[in-house]
Amino acid sequence: MAVSVGSFVRLKLRVTGNGLRGRPARIAVFVLGAVAAGFAAVAGYAIFAVPGLLEEPRAAALLFPFGGAVVVLGWLFLPLLFFGVDDSLDPAQFALLPIPRRRLLAGLGVAALAGLPALATLAATAGTVHSAARLGGAGAAFVQLFGILVGLLLCVAVSRALTSAFATALRSRRARDLATVLLAVVAASLGPAQLLLLGMVNRADWEGAARIAAVVGWTPLAAPYTMGLDVVAGQAWAVPLKLLIVLLVIAGLLFWWSRTIEGAMAGTAGSRRRERTGTADTRGPVDRLLPRWAPRSRFGALLARETRYWWRENRRRATLITLAVAGVFLPVSTAFGTQGAGAGGLAVLVGAIAPIGLANQFGYEGSAYATNLATGVPGRLEVHSRAAAHALFTLPMLLLVAIVTGFATSRPESIPAQFGTLLATYGVGLALVLPVSVVFAYALPDPNTPFALSSGGGISKALPSLGSMVGALLGAVPVLVTAYLLGPAWLWLGLPIGAGYGLAAYLAGSHLAGALLDRRMPELLSAVSTR
């Protein structure tokens, strides 16, 4: 019995519909998605239509290549971010059915076209047709229309091929860990990248931008969206060449997809590879766990395990990376933006952000906390060891932030005092975050799925940690006031005062957190266990 391409589309619509049945939350999310897609479509159309309405071919020559590239890149990256959200037609589900590969590809491709993202993309890019019509008449509009259709095919091919390839690649835990970290890097650098972009725009160099746009227009990313403009500009000879480029890329992507889809269909069954075996390690178990300098005690074991976890657990690693990027970029970018005035203040912010990684520290390893509970680790010891491991990573980073800030503001002599202020903020932040981590702990989703988003209630769960961040800033105010009052003497007194203040705050907070933990260890275990 042959399966027609249409049945894939029907299947997809049916799966989508059934997924909504009787689930108000899902319906709400779907409606939100639809509204967002509609908004994106209208906004996109409006933006792309502006050059036409203004009769500005030069603006179009800038906007279409960059806008088109953004659209294609969006199709490239968004499926990775939301991998697993649209699993309505997971290739793995067809593994047991007798469907020829060619038909499967066609079916999945067409089904991907029948979705909100595809419709929204088509509607948004249709704005370029509007512009092309205004600028170059019917001929240009027709070519541009053809262009956006080819562009849509390109988008779908890109996203399908990439998710399929990823489904194969993400099978090993190591690859999934790596993907999470890469994602964290990308997410963390979004802010700085934006600042960089703004800076470039500010130093407006339209000639340079136009040259870049022309080059981008010849890459497969934007070629489909600039065809109409070539007609407008009287270089219709470029249209077949660009078409050839895009079609070749689509063919290549489809070929790649057809190669990877079988791997994706095999699902997670089989193909277990052994990782890191055999290498002879003759050290005793204790020496393997503990670094040479760590005491051979309960505290040493807890500290060593915790430091291992900051490196080996992907969510924690992501937290550290985000902190590192924020810590270096916040002061630097503001120093350049404001000629150094705001950098010191933002450095203080880094000290307040740093402890946030501990706000749900017991959630990271979830029910594994049962080990510590079953062996009867006292609350104070638990809290101290966790804070110490975090400080092991954070303190060097804060020192780096102080140094970077000092040089970025051309005031190297202020580095010790700046470090002192950071220590004060960090200490107050820890004092607030540690009790929060005991009282407001919650379970995180399975750490082995890299793109799992934590389920619902995100804001209310994040409130306590945000509160403690604000609290850390407020708590550091006395130090800042002292700095102001002391004037030049602060340069010498900043480090001891700040460190002492932070240490005192930390001791008080950890004492409270330890006492709280002693009283509610089993409750904490239940709170962080996924049921």
Place this chain on the structure above:
Amino acid sequence: MTIPAQRVPGEPTGAAAPAMSLRGLVKHFDARLAVSGISLDVPAGSFYGLLGPNGAGKTTTLSMAVGLLRPDAGQAVLLGYDVWHSPSEAKALVGVLPDGVRMFDRLSGPELLAYHGLLRGMPADVVDRRARDLLDVLELRAAGRTLVVDYSAGMKKKIGLACALLHAPRLLVLDEPFEAVDPVSAALIRDILQRYVTGGGTVVFSSHVLEVVERLCSHVAIMSDGVLRLHGTLAQVRGDRPLQDVFVQVVGGRVATGSELAWL
């Protein structure tokens, strides 16, 4: 050891205090009553099997017994120490293998053992010696630096058991120790546990594999729907019938009449 020997009628009386003594344990999860008033004495030196279908409350009961889950009511006494009043003394004498609970699985096997040993306050050289022994006996040496998260299900059980045994506890509480374990490893674990009981230790474990329980246990308790249905020595519980029949009858499962699925 101030706990008076409270004896349940029908229980074989021994002079020694019970290794584990549960009194009226109750646990609600939201509206659902998971465990309703369980009282049980586990004699020292016994090999005690806790039987029950899925969802009977075995894990909940054992979790409350070892201090991982706070009961709504009742008390749990391990080797004379109340788990909820003198937790450190009680926990020091007990080894626990929880089920459905993650381990610190981003450590390798040897690292995990060292972690457990040091948390138990053992000297480093003793930890090293025993950890090596356990890794050899349980055939985990070959895993090398593989992280526990990448272990197979059976290997995870074995490293969990090794962690529970490391400090030579007097009482072992094991939740589903034979689940997902291959027959060879299961035989190995059985041997280890039997030798441990012969040496004076006490084992309490939950299972729904009746054959294992029948082969190993001196005592059996059968749970269903959060209630202890039947308990005593294996001979008392079994009578002259196969344990399988007793279990199905007590739990109230249905028996095939032969008329359904006639087409099969």
